[in-house]
Structures are given as C-alpha cells and as structure tokens.
Amino acid sequence: MSRQSARRAQNRLDHGGLVDRTRPISFSFDGKSYQGFAGDTLASALLASGVHHVARSFKYHRPRGFLGAGPEDPGALVRVGSDPATMVVNQRATEVELFDGLEAFPQNCWPSLRLDFGVVNDLMHRFLPAGFYYKTFMGPPGSWMFFEPFIRRAAGLGPAPSAPDPARYEHMNRHCEVLVIGSGPAGLAAAREAARSGARVILAEESAACGGRLLGEAEGDALIEGMAPRAWRGDVLAELAANPEVTLLTRTSASGYYSQNWVTLFENCTDHLPPSEAGHLPRHRLWRVRAAQVVLATGAIERPLVFHGNDRPGVMLASAARTYLHRYGVRAGSNAVIFANNDDAWRSAFDLHDAGAHIAAIIDTRPDPAAAHREAAEAHGIGVRTGATIVATQGRGHIRSIDVAAFDAGGVTGKPERIACDLLCVSGGWSPNVALFSQSGGSLRYDETLAAFVPDEARQEVVAIGACAGDFALAEAVSRGVETGRTAAREAGFVASATDPVAGETRDAALPYRVTPAWELPSNLPKTRIRAFVDYQNDVTAKDLHLAVREGYGAVEHAKRYTTTGMGTDQGKIVGVNAIGVLSGVLDKPIGEIGVTTYRPPWRPISFGAVAGQHVGGLFHPRRTTAMHDWHVENGAVFETVGDWLRARVYPQPGEDFEAALQRECRAARNAVGVLDASTLGKIDIRGKDARSFLNRIYTNAWMKLEPGRCRYGLMTNEDGMVFDDGVTACLADDHFHMTTTTGGAARVLGWLEEYHQTEWPDLEVYMTSVTEQWAVASICGPRAPELAADLFDDIDADPERFPFMSHASGHIDGVPARVFRISFTGEVSYEINVPASYGLWLWRTLMERGKPYGITPYGTEGMHLLRAEKGFIIVGQETDGTLTPVDLGMGWAVKQSADFIGKRSLTRSDTARDDRLQLVGLLTADPGFVIPEGSQIIASGREQSPRTPMIGHVTSSYFSPTLERSIALALIAGGHGRMGERIHVARRGADPVPATITGTDFLAGLKEAS
C-alpha cells in the first residue's frame, strides 16, 4: 500500500462490514489511484479515502457527493472506463463495484472536477431559474438555432460513446409461482416460506448481497426468529441455495412491472468483474418473468430535508451513513451532525459515535424526539437541539460547518449558531419504495402518520410487504414475509403450512418509527439567496417549485415538467415525495390531493444492450436464402433484399458493370434462354370441395370454370378495393389448387385466407397450407427454353403446342419429382420448374450444364423487373402502393361482375369509380436515350410553375430496354387510360422537364406491330 493511499484510507474501520480486508483492490478515480477491498463500491472505497466530491450537477454544475448508498443516489454519477467502445457513462458510484484496475472519471465538468467552468451557470443562477429558457432566445426563426447548441453542450451528463459495443447481451424467459423482489428480512422470509412448499421461487435482489437493511444496520440486540439477524440471513440463504426450485439472483433489479404479472429483471452479470474474469457470460441479462404471484419487498427509501445549502458533498442520508459503516466498514466522517425530523435517524449518531466519530450535534426539527433517544444522547455526551433547523451550510467541495437555529411556523426564531462538521447526516423520513407497485397498476394512498405514500389497492396478483408496505418494524416485516410467502405459494396451487410456528422471537434494535414532516425548512437569509435543493441531479430548488406554482404550473405533472423535478437518471427516487411536500405547502393543499407523478419503467436505468438482448447485429432480423444461394454467391451475384429474402439481382461478369450485366442478361432471355431463381414466391396448397368458390371470393376475377391442368392469374384486393397482392394459381384437381403469391406477400396472403375462412366463411370446406419452402423454383424462359425443357423432363412433353401457356404438368427430371408451370412474367415462353427444395441446388446446376448448348444465362431480379416492364406487367409494391384498384391498373378485365369478392363493393363508390384517377400507362420519352429516374413526377406543361406545379402522375418503373433499344417507363397518370398518345412532361430538379408520350403498357406488342 502506498503511503498516500494508506493515509487516505483513514476512514476505514479495521473490522466490520461485508468487505474482505484480505483482498485489497486498486482502482483509480479522476486519474489518482486508490485502494479498496473486495466488497466495496466505488463510493465506499472513495469515502474510505476521504473523497466526497466526485461529480457535478446537471445544470448549475454544483459539486456533488454521495447522498445515498445505492441505486437511489441522485448525484454521484461517474464514467467508468476509458475505452470508447466499453466505457459506461452516468454510472452511480454508489453501485459500481470495485474490481482490480477499475478506472473511473468525473463527468459533466471542464476542464476538471475541481475547476469547472460550468460553474458560471451557478453564479448566474438567479437568472437561470426553472424554465428560464422558455422566456428568452425568441428572436427571429434562426435565433434559437443559434443559442441551442450552447444549451445542448452545457446539458447532458456523460459523453456519448463513440465505438460499437463488443459485449453480448441476452434475455432469459422464466415462469415461476412466486417472484419475490427484494431480499431484506421481509423478502427473505417470504421466499423461504414459498420455497418450502415446492413452488418455483425467484428471489431478485438489486444489490450484490442479500439482506437489505440487515446489512446496513447495527445488530444491537435485534433478533429474527430467535437468531442474530445476520446469522438468520445466512441460514435462510443457505436454505434457498440448496433448493433446486429456487433461483436466487443478486445484482438483479426488477425493472418493469407489466400486464398479467410479467416482470422484467435486469441482471448485471459482469460489470463487477475485471474483463479477464468475465468469461463467456453476457454483460447483462434481461429476465422476462411470468409469475403467478409477486411479492414486493423492495423496502423504503430515506429522503433528505429541504433546507438552504443541503446539497454539499458531505451531506448524506442518515441511513446511508449507517450503510457505509455497517456494510462497508467505512466511517463517512469523523465529526458529524445529524439533522432529522424522525427518531430513526438518531441511530446514525449513536452508531457513528460507537465507531469513534465525534457527534457535533443532533438537530431535530421536532420539539419532541423520543425520550429514550434523548437519554442515550445525553449518555453519549451528544448535544441535542430540538425544534431547530439548519439555516445554512459552509464548505466548497466538502461540508465544513453548519448554522443551526430555532424555528417555528413563522420562520427562524433564534440566532444561528455555527457548528463545524465534516459529515451531515440528514433524514426527512422514509418513503416506501412503491415504484413497482404503482407500475403494476396498484393505487397509492397518502399515510399521514408515516408522512408517505403507501400501497393501497392492488390490481394484479401482487402483495407488498415490509418497509415497502409501510411496515417499518422488523418483526412486522418478518411475520408478514412468512405469511405472504405461504399464501402466495398456496394461491399458486402449492401446499404451504398455515400454522408452522416460527422458530423464535423477532424484535427490532430500533424504536418504533415516528416522524413529523417538515417539507421546507426556513432560513434567516434573504429569500433571493436561499437555495434549498429538492432535485439534486437536475438542480431544482424549493424556490423553483414556488415559481412553478406562481406561474400556474402547480399541478404536480406541470410542476414536474416545468422544473424537471424527478426527470433525471434517478427518476426522483429520493426526492419525489419532498417535491410533493413542498408543493403542498405552497398550494396549501393536502399532500394526498396533490398526488404523485406517474411511475414508469424502468425502476432504474437499464442498458439498451440488455433490452435488445441477442437480437442485434447479425441476429437482428433473419436473412433468408434460397436453396440455390451458394451458386449465386460462387458466381459473383450481387444481391438485394426482398422482404427478408436475399435475392440475386444481377450476375456481373469480370469487367462488367451493373447496367452492362443487366442488359446482357435480358438479351439472353429474349434471344436464347434465361434462368431465374424464383424460389421465394409464396406458395399455398389449397384443398377442399369449396376451394374453388373460396378462390372466387378472394380473387377479383372468376375461378369457377378453371379446369384441372390450367393456371390463371389473379388479383387480390382488400375490402377497400385496393390491390394488395397478385399471382398465378394452378388447378391441380377439381378440389386442389396451388396458389402463388408475391415474395413479400406470402405470409400476409396465407393469413388473409385463413382469416376470411375462419371468421367469415367457416362453412366452406377448404384447407390451406403453406408450401413456399417445400419447392425450389427455377424459371427458364426465352425462345430456346422449349428445347432445354425437352432435354430436361423425363416424362413431360415440353412442346408449347401440347404443353400450352397457362397450364401445368407434374413429372420428373432425372427421377426427381417436379411440378412445372407454363406461365410467364417476361412475355417469353417460360417453364417454372418446381422441385423439392433439397434438390434446388442440383436442379440449378443441372440447368446450367444442360442449358449450355442453348446459351443459358442466369438473370437476377433486376433482369426480371426489366423484362416484365417491357411486357407491361405490374409489380405489386412498385406499380402499386395500396391506393390502386384493378381498374386503375388497366386490369378491369380481371374484375368479375358475376359474383361478390372481397373489395368489390368499394370499386363502385363515387370517388373510386371516377375516371380521372391515377391509371397505369406506358411512357416513351422523346429522347429514346433518356431513362427517366424512377419516382419522377409528371406535369402537364413543359415548364414548372411557381410556387407550386400541379402534378398529374408519377413514374413507377423505368429502364433502358435492350429489346426496344430505347428507354421505356411505366407511369401512373390521372385519367391516363383516356390519354393515349398525349404528350406530357417529366419534371426534373435543376433541369427542364422532359417530354414523353403516353402509350399502352405492353411495349413488346408495339414492337411486334412494328416488325
């Protein structure tokens, strides 16, 4: 141990607490190295070395120390780590566990913790009250844009990380009969009893060790079931550990309480370990627990008092001082003042005194503290001031002294007296930790005697016990724990003893809890100078709350939002009730009527990583590949994603660019044979005697007469009459169909069919089953496709005469079963060959080999798009956007009049039947070399107007057609079907509109006529 740190660890006791003095740990803070022990937090270790000032507050950059000793602490936020990928900002020093080599840094200060220029905000504080920014910076539109960056830079706490996180995170789903949250005496007793029934029990404890307040208090003559409390705790933990149905989770906070007893638990798995010891564990784990019964034993949180100067480092909750003492063996000061409005806090004076500290004074705002305490104080030689308050404190980075004076309802009455101290223990009473109870939907009630909100009516299967329920006595906590554990197990259907007596007496070391609230304490200073902090993180003072009320923001939710009280990373754990108390004083309204602000999850900040779990990076969303994928990769395909599918888009050959490859592929399909991997098309097997009538109701066109062996193209519309999918369906037998859908629409269509069948027409005898992935599909097309097909099939006659367009056949290829459809999306003779998917790669390789003599060329989705555009076929999702009817698309021929179908009625609504709707047409630019950018808007005249130019349509697809050797485009144009031959213009940014002529959509037809 270096001399420096030896000297600095002056506040460490040589015995007591859970720290392991045989395992020293070195760490650094703000560039200086220190030593602590295994079991320390960063806060306890720094306190042991006499360090109080560790942070700066949000707005005024005031020095902050340790107010609490756990997750409730609002101010002691640090950055842990220096690597841009693994550092963590805004960590509570009171929760960071020490490990060897830990590096922590102050944040929100510049250039250093001690000398922070941000302090100008503090000097200017008179001009920067709550909401000051609403009242200024309102010049011309640009003025806020000028000031905003300064405000933004001054705000925020820690710096943003700058490199991706290498850590892993995961979820864990669990079901249990009883979930116990919190492992104080109440939670331990409940978990033990529930577990004895054989029920599955999860006990979640936020801290590194179980025991709750048992760890933070002197044992005195307290007993639990006849044993010393820590020994009892040891026994219970051993019993729980031995039970295989118990999951005991430490460093695990219940973070959210959702519907039907679904609770998330946030487990820190490795943050407390040096990186070398983390092994394969995830960094954090989010448990997603469904519990039949939940027992909330989350304890209570002490609150500070609201008085001038209450925010200096060295001001600490009375209970936190005891926790540092008894759990960590650290005496947080050597000359302490205790300032409280309740009897409980006096224990800090006695415990610190017993630990060798000098107690400079006990100040109680009440005239009548417990007589027993007063006697004990006298016996210890501690001066006591009752009916008094602190009117000011001194000390820059650390408290040096306080001024105490008598007061009454009218204000300060006596002359202030200065008392030196290096620790000020404050207590404004205890607030049951009701956050989770409230999240569960339970209501709260203000309890006048406890001066706190307590759980009232539960809305889910949840019970609050112990301090969380406002039962602050140890005996009560244990007996309620025992009883609740048993009932919870019974409610969950397990047998738990109703009568087993507990082993022995339980009694407290503390006096019964008595408090007299004093929400806002007076000072003798001029009002403008008083700064009594309510929210220590966001720098909200009592005065800010007064201002809020004066300005009409007196409703508790308005006050919160106007002043930002409770909106920091602590979410007002410590200060929430104080703010309400202050408001109640200003508004002169009972606290119960003011109410609380809404408790929202998470109870404590939890990492984004844990929330996302494994589902990030390569595992974010699946990428689906076809059976032929490997071939595409080996042959240099570039891909695109369609839905979740990866599809080969073009296959550029060495030296070829995208466009050249595309043109080559399309020419091959028109002149020889092209082959496309069409496996991703949705496929649905539909069977039943009513299958036909079912299709007739689903598709816009007629299906009653389609013969077995034949195929038909169909459109589907929703009830609004708008096209949402299309595809070809083959009739395999009179009662048996093979439907295809778009790649992206497969799941939706199957769902659609099932929905209508199950909910509207359950009387129809029809079953559907997805077969999308049963079949791998290679589609060959082109003038030489029949020759290749003839070579290929064992037992199907490929001749287009005998195997005509829009028919199908089943047969074999080299003995492999195949379903072949003579359908075409390119205008060329095509064979869509389906084989069982495991043969997909084989089929593809076979095609490439046998197709060589015919000039087979694979083409990708881009070629497919181009080829079909030449033919004028639509792509749902490219030509359509959910606002087009079959008629708009020029497919009125596919709309039957004979019978109803989904969406039919919508087509005749007055606005849907109008003929000036957008309609699908072809476009030929005057300049055949000019390819219109897709998405271009179409205007009537050759000049844009100002300020706005009316639009008459837009371009949906556009290519350079290798077949026509010119550009072509598909477009939607208002009333387009009636405007054939009309000249329109395509608008362009920064250039003149381009003239083009409206044509039909089938560009190949034009070609045929011309030739």
Add this chain to the structure above:
Amino acid sequence: MTRYSFWSLLREGLRGHDGWQPVWREAEPKPAYDAVIIGGGGHGCATAYYLAKEHGLTNIAIVEKGWLGGGNAARNTTIIRSNYLYDASAAIYDHALQLWKGLGRELNFNIMMSHRGVLNLAHDDNEMRQLKRRIEANRLNGVEAEWLDAKQVAEYCPIINMSPQSRYPVIGASLQRSGGVNRHDAVVWAYARAAHDLGVDIIQNCEVTGLKIEAGRISGLETNRGTIRTPKVASVVAGHTSVIGAMAGLRLPIESHPLQALVSEPIKPVNPCVVMSNAVHAYCSQSDKGELVIGAGIDAHLSYTQRGAFPVIEEEIAAVLELFPIFSRLKLMRHWGGIVDICPDASPIISKTPVKGFYLNGGWGTGGWKATPASGHALADLVARDEPNAIAAPYSLERFTTGKLVAEHGAAAVAH
C-alpha cells in the same frame, strides 16, 4: 400578461422572480359560451388561440379532463416535418411548418423550435424509389426536401452505421432541413397563455361526459362540473375521439392504440438531427437536455391505458442499435405510452358532422404533433365559418364514404 424577454428575465432575476404572472388562471366553467373546445392538448389550445385571435371569438372555453397538455401532447417525440406525399397533406403540414417557424415569437414563448433536419433513411431500392417520388412531389408542391446519397448521409449524421454489411445498409436518405423537433410542453403552455390572454377560459379537471343535442343541433355539453350551454362544440381529444363521437351517436373510422416512446439517460450532444427509418422501424433524436428520444410503431391492440407491451420497446431499441451500434451501453431511463387515434388512411379528420355545430378534429394518429398550428388554424376557421377552408376540405368524414382517401401510409409507415 408579462412579456417574456431577456430583459424581463434579468429584471425578475434581480428581484427574486416574484413578479411573474401565471401563464393562465384556472377558470370556473361559466353556464354558457359561444363555443367550447373539448380537449386541452396542442390542437385544442391552438384552436382556441386562433379562434380568439383570427375570428374574434373570445367568449369560449377549453375544457380538459385532466391537466392541460397531459395527453399525447405530453408524450410525443415532437418530430416536425412537412415532406408528405399528397397535395392535401403537403398543404396542411407545410402550412404548419411555416407557422412553427415564427410561433415562438408570435406567442412570446420559446418553444425551442429546432430546425435541425429530419432524415428518412432508405435501405433498399424500393424505399429509395418511394422517397425520391416523395421528394419530387415535395419540390413541385413548394415543400423543401432533398435526396442525400450514402456519403452525404454519413456527413450529415456521422454516427449512423454505414456498414454495407449490416442487415439494413443505408443507401441514402431524404432530408428536410427545416424539419426538426421542439419542446412539446412549451407549445401547449404557449398557446394556452396566449389564448388566455385573449380571454379564453381554460378549465382543467373538467371531463365532458355527454353532449346535448336538440333537433340535430348541438346545444351544450355535460361535464363532471356541470352543464355548459353552447351552440358550437369542437372535439379535439385525440385518442378519445371515438368516445366523444359516441356521445353524438357517431361511429367513426378511428381506432385508439397505444404508441410508446422512450428516453435514454442524458448524454452530451451526439445526434445532430432526427433520424427515421421505416424498414428498421425506429426513429431517434436527441433532446436539448441530452436524452435520446426514441419511438417506433404502435401496439397492434386497441387500448386506452397509456401503456403498451414491452416487446415493442425491445424491438424499438434493437432497431436503434442497428442504426447506431454505439448506443448499446447507454441506458433506458423511462418509457411510456400515449393513446393515438388511427384512421384507416393515416390521415386526419377535420370535419363537420351530421350534428350541426359539432366539429371533429382527430385521427391524427402517430403524427399529428407536427400539424398542431395548422390543425388549430384550420379548425378555428371551420368552427367560425361553419365551412371548411381549402386546407381542411380534403379531411372531411365523407371521404370514407366516397373513397377519396388521403392514403399517406406509404409516406408514414413508421409512426412519428
């Protein structure tokens, strides 16, 4: 009303801030008003303000069942943009954007309107095609919008994951530079203060429980604080539109869904703009206080609880980590939900109804914040004149009967 300015702040600073006046004073409901606005959210307060200011109707009241601005106004992620596809949408949202620009000054309240730019990312060609179509339509409609290629995206927002290996590689984006965010609560307070200053009664904790209709015409309303007589009622209650509609016997084309949002802990400025992605399904900006403000899709089920299911939050965060892997160690600080009123065509309703004197403003769904000034402006005009102006006309209830929907789905697939 004390005017807010740098100087008044200075003066009050020296005197302990004793001189500030209430932004509005609580009013007791009067027995009768010339018009009553139900709902004290952004749209309701704006409506009252414009009614008073532009139409001189000052004997009016806003009745709010809870605290002013406590509905979606309090909960929204404040994304403001006007680059909508259709003419009708461009007209109203751009009108709003123009009004936002001078609103702080007009209302003498800094609403922190930050025109920091909104990026809509494209991850595949189809998205690119759609965005380009929209940008072109915007341009011709006189709405500011531009296309950024991948390199420009990386320059504009350097923290976006630009790896071509990622599941949703970024291939470009549309950018509206004048889009941005503002301070939601301030907007409500500012409108309320200005309306109050013009004589409007602002009545909180006053829930409308029934409408009085006589011979097909509105004559007043019932509240938990008594009956109010009035010839004109405008319902501006967002998620509760169907509930008020039912009081007039109307079934509406609206479903109310939870929409959730969340904030991270505050950090120093890192995200310079608003980033939205349809495919990944999330959006993210950073507030002036430093929290990342994140949102995404609605919960599928109907609910009035202002709560949604946690998996939506999980997916939202996973999506944000796809766009910004560097955020993984940041922490979720709070998440919450609002009740949004979804119309089938993702466009709002600003309409007369079969009941004379009863006007509806609703169906803004996940994206009505940005419209607040224009929505209030158009509704005020409708209430005053009993005829929709050009901006409101396309948003009548009739469109669901005739089929003339304003289908902005394509343009608004991600909630915001």
Add this chain to the structure above:
Amino acid sequence: MIDERRVSPLAHREPLHAGDFAHLAEDAFRGIVMVRAAPIHLAAPLQAVTGRTLPIRAGHADLGRRCAVLWLGPDEWAIMTAPDAAAQITQELSAELTGYHHQIVDVSDYNTVLTLRGSRVRELLAKLITIDLHPRHFARGTGVSTLCGKAQVWLVCREDETSAREPLFEVVVRRSMADYLWCLIADAGREWAMPVQDPIGQVPLHMPV
C-alpha cells in the same frame, strides 16, 4: 440412403458442442407431413397408417421412434418420420381419407430439424422461447408450435436414446430460417462456450452510387 443430390439447409454447418451442457446438430432430411382433417375422421386412418394415436390436445404429441405425431391445431397435425417414409405416408393416408374433407401435404423439404442435447438445454432455449420449459410443464412427450427468437418453430421434447437423464429437444424450422436459428442458438450457448457462428448472408449488395 439419402439421395446424394439433395442438400440440407444446414449442410454448411458442423455439429456444435459446449461441454456436456449443450450439443447442437442438424437432423437433416426428416420426413414431415402436414395433415388437416377433422379428428374423428383422422384418428383411425392415422393409427392404421402410422400406428400412432392422434393427439387431440395442445402440447400433446405421440412420439414413436420412427414416427411421431404432433398436435398443431384443432384440425392440424404434423407427422415426423424417417427420411424416406413421408411420400408413402402421404399416399396411404390420402387414400384412407378419401371421401372426407382433408389435406395432406409432404413438407419434408420445407423444414429441417435441429436437435439439442445436454444438461443446460432448457436454460439455453429459455433465452429464446417464452413458453414454460420447466420439466413439470414441458416433459418428454410434449410438442408445441411457438416462437424461437424471430423464427416460428415446433418444439418437441422427447426421450434421448443416448442419455437416460436428459431429454432430447427437437426444433423444427423452415429451411430459409434454419441458418438464422442455428446462429441464434449457438449465440445463446455462448455462456457455455459454444463456438461463435456467423450467419450466412453477408453478401455483396448492390449499392447505388
């Protein structure tokens, strides 16, 4: 003998081991047949063709060594069988059901089966599956349709012929999601040092300039 021309969805993956804690492998080319019919019509023919009893309640499965029947819905079952048996079962069952409304589809190529063995498999799966996997609720003989990560799967718990203590879990997944699921499960097994698996699909995409 499996036809050598066939390629299974996970042919590019080797079995993974994480000590005794978890083993992951593909059981390729299993025969799988989807059956839809009314239970009263199906029970006897199923017995006749496969020798199995028709499970009629959610979560129930009749798991034989060669042939297993899973309840998937009130009129929907899956038959999982040997690689070469599916076609025959399809035919025979269709024949038996002639005259009744039914649908029988061979989906052997649609799916593949992942098998998981080892002492921590329940825990591993619980990272990805929300149903209750405690042995009291998910014992041998249970089969359900549920979600595993983002993949829809059938999860079956059955006797493991290689271990008396631990059951064998089968996860049936559609072929295009198999690689995703494989990698996801391997990642969930990281805790027990299961090797890292990179998902396929890291391929060149066309990036417009």
Add this chain to the structure above:
Amino acid sequence: MFRIRCPYCGERDQIEFGYGGEAHIARPADPDALSDAQWADYVFMRTNTKGLFAERWVHSAGCRRWFNALRDTATDRFVATYVIGEAPPLPVPQLVPGDQAPDPAEAIPEEAAGGGQR
C-alpha cells in the same frame, strides 16, 4: 405484456398472437345492396370502445386459429376468450358513452374471468 388464453392452446405470451380489431362485425351478405354509406360503415367505422370490448385475436405463432376475446380497454384486463361463432359470454355494450358505462372490472363476476386468471 399480455398473457392471452388461446381457447385451443391455453395461455401464451402476447408475442405469439396477432390482433384483429373489433369482433362480431359480420361481412354483409350482399354488399351490392348497400349504399356507399352503409358499405363505409362496414369497412371503416368502428365502435372503438373504451371499456368492455369484444375483439379478435389470432394465435399466429401457435395453432393459427382465430378467436374472440372480451377485454376492458380501459384497464387492459382480459375477461374471457371464446371461439369464433360463439356469442360473447357477457353482453358487450355497443357505443359506450364515455366513462359513464359501468366499470366492467366491477360488473364482471369472477368466474367469468378467463385470461389473466389462473
């Protein structure tokens, strides 16, 4: 996150289900006989009840069956689930005027409770 009782599979987590909106809206037998307004009523208009509400769900990741549920949309409490074709086990108020409807959580006998109870 809800736990929903599928009438076929029992209780499963919400993520396994898809939502289908208001229940018991029968598709008109003869749409052509309807006026534009009547048709619009079927396609677009919804009760959107605040309170006890009959709605449709589909167990999409499980048995793929559609079913109906009664849920209180003001509290998210599930009251019952039942198969398609069955009448709701409790009368479902249509056009609930605001919050004046009796609080269904109070009005519903415990034994009618389905989802949410063990």
